[in-house]
Amino acid sequence: MSAARLNIEEVSWGPSRSLTLLHPVSLALEPGACLGVVGANGAGKSTLLRLIYRYLKPRTGRILLDGDDLWKMSARQTARKVAAVLQEQPTDFALSVREIVALGRRPHLSGLASPSGRDQEIVAKALSDMQLQGMSSRRFGTLSGGERQRVMVARALAQEPTLLVLDEPTNHLDIRHQLEILELVRTLPVTIVTSLHDLNMAASLCDQVLILSSGRALAYGPPAEVITPHHVDAAFGVVCHREELQPSGRPHLTFSLPL
Ligand SMILES: Nc1ncnc2c1ncn2[C@@H]1O[C@H](COP(=O)(O)OP(=O)(O)OP(=O)(O)O)[C@@H](O)[C@H]1O
Numbered sequence: 001m002s003a004a005r006l007n008i009e010e011v012s013w014g015p016s017r018s019l020t021l022l023h024p025v026s027l028a029l030e031p032g033a034c035l036g037v038v039g040a041n042g043a044g045k046s047t048l049l050r051l052i053y054r055y056l057k058p059r060t061g062r063i064l065l066d067g068d069d070l071w072k073m074s075a076r077q078t079a080r081k082v083a084a085v086l087q088e089q090p091t092d093f094a095l096s097v098r099e100i101v102a103l104g105r106r107p108h109l110s111g112l113a114s115p116s117g118r119d120q121e122i123v124a125k126a127l128s129d130m131q132l133q134g135m136s137s138r139r140f141g142t143l144s145g146g147e148r149q150r151v152m153v154a155r156a157l158a159q160e161p162t163l164l165v166l167d168e169p170t171n172h173l174d175i176r177h178q179l180e181i182l183e184l185v186r187t188l189p190v191t192i193v194t195s196l197h198d199l200n201m202a203a204s205l206c207d208q209v210l211i212l213s214s215g216r217a218l219a220y221g222p223p224a225e226v227i228t229p230h231h232v233d234a235a236f237g238v239v240c241h242r243e244e245l246q247p248s249g250r251p252h253l254t255f256s257l258p259l
Contacts, residue, residue, distance in 0.1 A: 093141025104158030
């Protein structure tokens with residue numbers, strides 16, 4: 001695995017000429033960095049992520065991965081470099097956990113070639129990283145929501161991407177698995193773009209944070225500069241209080257409705 005440099009240059013999108021859901025956004029992410037995309041419901045987070053994993057084509061601007069325009073690469077080339085874990089999960093309920101994770105190797109196989117020993121090792125490692133070895137023969141349809149989420153992360157890891165896109169990766173996960181998955185993905189040599197609803201998690205996990213509000217970039221930069229009471233109020237319409245946790249000294253945000 002290696003990490004990609006991501007450049008988003010003036011990228012905008014809308015389903016028609018008369019409707020713009022994402023106004024031009026620009027940012028640059030160093031290899032191995034983690035970008036958190038936050039914002040209220042409907043702010044445009046999933047739309048931006050869909051552009052980054054090449055599901056939507058930008059109306060304006062371009063997205064570069066190590067200097068290469070995503071839309072000048074083939075879909076297969078992109079799939080070798082970009083993996084996405086989405087809120088919608090597959091409906092391959094009859095497949096086993098191992099079979100679903102092995103699908104992550106598909107972009108790397110040529111033609112009808114069978115998976116090599118190395119492919120199998122990568123799948124086994126992804127299963128073990130997500131603590132799924134004990135259920136690798138179970139049918140996907142029999143798993144709980146949180147277990148399915150871990151399978152989807154394992155499939156993305158098996159893809160050995162240079163850029164990992166996560167849309168609300170902690171949905172369905174209990175607190176322990178939230179922390180474990182996020183800490184694990186942070187140790188991988190991969191660039192990460194993740195949408196998150198939990199601002200404290202975004203502040204502690206991410207190197208850079210982008211706040212979207214009504215399809216526009218409201219603020220972008222290091223969490224300490226971006227997740228401020230002023231921006232949180234503007235983006236979410238809540239009063240935000242910032243305190244320091246003891247003994248770590250880490251900032252912690254709490255929220256209340258305006259009086
Ligand atoms: N193809 C489309 N046509 C019309 N409207 C769309 C389309 N796709 C998304 N939208 C709208 O664009 C807005 C942004 O959607 P998006 O899914 O990006 O928001 P989000 O920030 O991910 O929201 P959430 O936190 O609720 O998941 C929403 O109001 C959504 O209904």
